[in-house]
Amino acid sequence: MSADTFKAWRVTGIKGWDDLVLKERTSPKLGQNDVLVKWRYVSLNYRDLIIPMGQYPFPITPDVVAGSDAAGEVVSCGNKVTLFKPGDRVISISALSYQTSPFKPHMIPTILGSAVDGPLQEYSTMDESTLVEMPQSLDFQQASTLTTAASTAWNAFFALGGKQLQPGDWVLIQGTGGVSLFGLQFAKAVGAKVIATSSSETKCQLLREQGADHVINYKECPTWGEEAKKISGEGVQHVLEIGGAGTLGQSLEAIAPSGVISLVGFASGFANAPSIMDILLRTCIVRGTMVGSKEEIVEMNDFIDAKGIKPSVDPTVFELKDLKDAYEYMWAGKHFGKVTVRVS
Ligand SMILES: NC(=O)c1ccc[n+]([C@@H]2O[C@H](COP(=O)([O-])OP(=O)(O)OC[C@H]3O[C@@H](n4cnc5c(N)ncnc54)[C@H](OP(=O)(O)O)[C@@H]3O)[C@@H](O)[C@H]2O)c1
Structure with a gap:
């Protein structure tokens, strides 16, 4: 697989996990403000499981790429990108337009994995404003757990x-x-x-x-x-x-x-x-209380580095092709800590 053609889990319907289909896709052209990211790990959230089951309360875009939270590496940048360079280690944010708090309903059509393509794919092309640098003290697997779960707890206690x-x-x-x-x-x-x-x-x-x-x-x-x-x-x-x-x-x-x-x-x-x-x-x-904004995720990442916090990650790790096994595992409540999927 290359960054031109790669695999993506698409939500093709909302009748159950059979509607989650691994398909080949081509990469969108890199715009001037875009960053091409190679995802290393994705972590799962309850919302990922219920979206293809038709139980998620917000609208689902047909054929959207699934997934919410991920960590990866910048591969290349558009010529107007100033925040990142190839090799930088980054994580996703939850909704493209949720840059600062509070969350507002008009941001719902920009949520990853339901309205716009999420990171359950090998590469994503993202506007540079929709990525955050990873905490320096974490590896890709640990950092992939932060966007939704950690920032929600952060928002609850500190925002x-x-x-x-x-x-x-x-x-x-x-x-x-x-x-x-x-x-x-x-x-x-x-x-x-x-x-x-x-x-x-x-x-x-x-x-x-x-x-x-x-x-x-x-x-x-x-x-x-x-x-x-x-x-x-x-x-x-x-x-x-x-x-x-x-x-x-x-x-x-x-x-x-x-x-x-x-x-x-x-x-x-x-x-x-x-x-x-x-x-x-x-x-x-x-x-x-909703997930944290991009601004809150940045603050939280600094706190995680300063306090030496290591996310609790379930020891069972799944491969991208075995995504549905990961969903079953989490649905059955077998996990303690975040369930992670190795992408590359
Ligand atoms: N508002 C937001 O932006 C936002 C963001 C993230 C998550 N959420 C929501 O928050 C909830 C938890 O998310 P998560 O990612 O932490 O889920 P998770 O990793 O799937 O964990 C769910 C845990 O909740 C506990 N639980 C389930 N039913 C319970 C009950 N009746 N009483 C007490 N505990 C119960 C279970 O703990 P034990 O196995 O230990 O019993 C279970 O393991 C979900 O409903 C999710 O949709 C909302």
Whole structure:
């Protein structure tokens, strides 16, 4: 394969993973402000799995190239490119027009892997403004995990003016997915205390090894929010809300007055949401939270270098041609940390 003709996973429909098809493609011509990137690793997110299943809430462009997060190497640059040169190590951002916060609905048609081509292909041609230099302390595999999961945790803790996570704060993270594990690492790096939940004893033990101060098995203890409140005293200052409707009730039990629940995901579905009064009476902030902007990813990468943070990467690595095995693995919840796919 060359940069002229190469393989790309395209979303040809939304009836299931059979609609994800590995096709040959030709590279678009390099424009003056474009950078040709050879991807080394892609990491997977929940959204990648549900897009071909028709469960993603935003529009899908027919035949779009799949994928959200990747790290790779600059191969060549258009003649007006000033930010990069061949050999630079870069990562993707989440939406081409999401340069600074806050995320706005008009940016939805520029999200990678749903609206515009993502990085589940050997090469991409990207405008230079849509790439970020990798943290220097990470390798390609580690850096490929950052764009979505890490920047979402970063946005939740550090991007709400006046409510940034502080040393000594209590944080509640739900489950052992990518967002939560980055949340754990960022919280510990600023000296916060972490209560983490998971569904199995094996994963609970891994959370302890990653530095969680308290761990609760949410299957065995359905009132994990009340438990977190007892542990923290007056309640936790931040919750990374991964489950959504089905878990928000317990998060409201855990939150301290004026605390922040960052509503990130909907992994528990959309049923059984708490009532408006349940929210009102907690006097907390429930904040819809999206991935980080390009500007936030740059700040986060500096923090990762400064604190020596190494992303938690699942030991099983998949090849590009075996993408669907990686999807099955992640869908079955066999992973701990980010699932990665080796591209080249
Ligand atoms: N707003 C945004 O921009 C944004 C960005 C990234 C992700 N998200 C969303 O955030 C969620 C997590 O993303 P991710 O990439 O971290 O996912 P992931 O790596 O697939 O991890 C999901 C984890 O969530 C935990 N979980 C699932 N159902 C749960 C429940 N009912 N209660 C508590 N924990 C539960 C599980 O942990 P255990 O296996 O330990 O039980 C599971 O491993 C997804 O819904 C995703 O769509 C949103």
